[in-house]
Amino acid sequence: MHAFLRTTLLSAAVLGTGAAPLLAQAVTKTYQAPADTVFLQPSAHPGFAKTAVCAACHSAEYIVYQPPTAARPYWEAMVKRMKNVFNAPIQESDIPDIVDYLVKTYGNERPR
Ligand code: HEC
Structure with missing residues (x-):
C-alpha cells in the first residue's frame, strides 16, 4: 500500500495537467497490494x-x-x-x- 500511495501521488504531481491522457491510461491498471504481514498487537485495552x-x-x-x-x-x-x-x-x-x-x-x- 505504501509504495502504491507514493507512486500515485508522485505521478499526479509530476505529470501535472499536460499528461492527462497518460494518467487516465495508468489509472485503468489494476494493482494487487501485497498481503499485510504486520498487525496491531492484540490487547484488552x-x-x-x-x-x-x-x-x-x-x-x-x-x-x-x-x-x-x-x-x-x-x-x-x-x-x-x-x-x-x-x-x-x-x-x-x-x-x-x-x-x-x-x-x-x-x-x-x-x-x-
Ligand atoms: C484515511 C486513510 C488513513 C487512515 C484511516 C489512517 N492513516 Fe495513517 N497515513 C495515511 C497516509 C496517506 C499516510 C502517509 C503515507 C506516506 O507518506 O506514504 C499515513 C502515514 C502514517 C504513519 C507514518 C508516519 C508519517 O508521519 O507519515 C503513521 C505512523 C500513521 N499513518 C498512523 C496512523 C494511525 C495511528 C491511524 C489511526 C488513528 C492512521 N494512521 C489511520 C492515511 C491514513
Missing part, C-alpha cells in the same frame, strides 16, 4: 479495537515502526493528523483511547 480503523488505508507497519521513544503528544498529533489531513474515519471521542493504546503499546509508556 479499550483502545485496541478502536485502533483497527488505522489499518484501513495502510499497513499497521507504519505504527509498529514508529520510534519506541515516541511520547504521548507525538501519538496524539499523529492520530489528529490522520483524521484532519487524510480524513481517517476516527470519532473525536475515541481519540483518547486510541492514543492511550498506541503510547502504551508502541511508545515510551510501554512496559519493559
